[in-house]
Amino acid sequence: MRKILISTAIVFAIAANVGIGNANEVLTNTDLQMTVLKQVLDLMNEEFDSTKPLPKIVDVTTLSNDYFMDTWGFEVIFKETPVNHYHWTDNTIALQPNADIDNLAHEYTHYVQDHYQGYDFADKSDPYALDYTETEAITIQNNFK
Numbered sequence: 258m259r260k261i262l263i264s265t266a267i268v269f270a271i272a273a274n275v276g277i278g279n280a281n282e283v284l285t286n287t288d289l290q291m292t293v294l295k296q297v298l299d300l301m302n303e304e305f306d307s308t309k310p311l312p313k314i315v316d317v318t319t320l321s322n323d324y325f326m327d328t329w330g331f332e333v334i335f336k337e338t339p340v341n342h343y344h345w346t347d348n349t350i351a352l353q354p355n356a357d358i359d360n361l362a363h364e365y366t367h368y369v370q371d372h373y374q375g376y377d378f379a380d381k382s383d384p385y386a387l388d389y390t391e392t393e394a395i396t397i398q399n400n401f402k
């Protein structure tokens with residue numbers, strides 16, 4: 258518990274430095290992104306492993322419909338309402354232009370589930386596992402609000 262409180266305090270300090278009105282630093286500041294990832298790992302009791310590939314972080318509105326079809330097969334959904342999400346097929350975190358740190362933390366949780374904890378997001382046979390991964394992501398995200 259003490260560890261979580263310390264991490265949360267650091268996040269608030271970072272949030273105060275995120276620029277408003279300019280390019281969204283959640284999308285562009287790699288130092289900020291790495292700090293958030295390490296805090297997410299800490300909350301998930303995982304150690305940072307520099308040998309694991311980092312996810313690409315992109316503005317979801319810059320992705321083409323072909324990309325969505327190729328990676329998810331959800332062209333229509335994302336065309337109408339682009340949402341924050343983690344693509345396990347190509348290790349990409351796609352965020353809305355106005356995404357905040359907590360949104361990044363949510364998607365990093367899915368990245369850690371995939372790359373550190375061995376969840377297979379392609380396997381839909383266990384709905385409880387999918388529920389768990391989303392519940393955990395929301396729980397981690399709430400530490401950053």
Ligand SMILES: [Zn+2]
Pocket residue numbers: 363367391394
């Ligand atoms: Zn999620």
